[in-house]
Amino acid sequence: MIRWIKTYIFSLRRDFAILLGLDVLFLLLMELWLRTIPAPYPVLERIGDLFVTLGVSYIASLIFYFVQMHMPKIKEKEHLYPSIAKMLNAII
Numbered sequence: 001m002i003r004w005i006k007t008y009i010f011s012l013r014r015d016f017a018i019l020l021g022l023d024v025l026f027l028l029l030m031e032l033w034l035r036t037i038p039a040p041y042p043v044l045e046r047i048g049d050l051f052v053t054l055g056v057s058y059i060a061s062l063i064f065y066f067v068q069m070h071m072p073k074i075k076e077k078e079h080l081y082p083s084i085a086k087m088l089n090a091i092i
Contacts, residue, residue: 011074012066022064025056 030052039045 023055
């Protein structure tokens with residue numbers, strides 16, 4: 001499990017990881033604290049629901065990116081590096 005986290009999670013692009021952290025923090029703040037405050041206008045409640053929906057959809061899209069794009073790239077690199085090392089050793 002630790003190797004999997006080091007291989008895949010820590011190799012995720014830094015901007016995606018920062019946005020994911022901010023998104024999770026925003027969703028926790030919204031669900032645990034801001035939902036208990038009554039909205040003075042119904043429009044503000046709908047805007048809050050829109051932001052929550054956007055936050056959840058960002059997490060879903062990041063999971064899709066992770067599974068479809070990131071993991072295959074890392075697996076390809078893991079298989080490619082030993083081949084390159086063999087070629088370089090053969091040249092040397």
